[in-house]
Amino acid sequence: MEYNSAVQRRFAAPTHARELPSGEPGLVAGEAEDRSLHVWVRFELQIVDGTVAAAGFQAFGCPHTIAAASVVAEWLEGRSVEAARKLDVQAVCAELEVPIEKRGKLLRIEDAVAACWRGAELAG
Template sequence: MAYSEKVIDHYNNPRNMGSFKKDEEGVGTGIVGAPECGDVMKLQIKVEEDTIVDAKFKTFGCGSAIASSSLATEWLKGKTVDEAGQIKNTEIVQELNLPPVKIHCSVLAEDAIKAALNDYKKKADTEGETEEAATPA
């Protein structure tokens, strides 16, 4: 499969790769996907006064999955929580020139954004009680 230059760039130079402490104040964590499906994304946002001031990701998956989540972190920074919820997978597809077989990578990135936002909102509501999208049973 020939990747677009943008995918290759994100793969070689991932933006905002890393983790926040999940219980840190203002941090929302979304973990989506499953190892048996070949992709798992962890996306985290750090919110201050309703604005996402920082974002981080870690991804197990193909180059397109890595690029989709790396791009998502770039786009999240500086957005308000509401604006972040408007990011659509189709925009990621367009920006990265993803071929049809890789569209699910962008869907997963959108899911990860939503999961992180939900986690943040839930935590904000319950004031600091930690709950993860994927928790050990």
């Protein structure tokens, strides 16, 4: 399979591929997986005063999955929670030229971020 330059670059050196320091105030995490698709994604967000102050991810999957998680974490960081909740994973798929048959894997990214929002709501 051929990957565009953005996928190649982000797979080789993904931004925000990190764990955020545990115990920080406002830290929430969410993960999602699909073993049949060989994909697992975990996001950690630090939410301070209604803003995503920091974002990090860990992922297991194909280059498209790693690249998309990198794009998403970078996009989330610095946005208000209200704006960040409008994440459009399909736009990320289009930007990275992800083939239709692989887009189901990237829905796990959307699921992991949604789990972060649920965690934030529970944390109050």
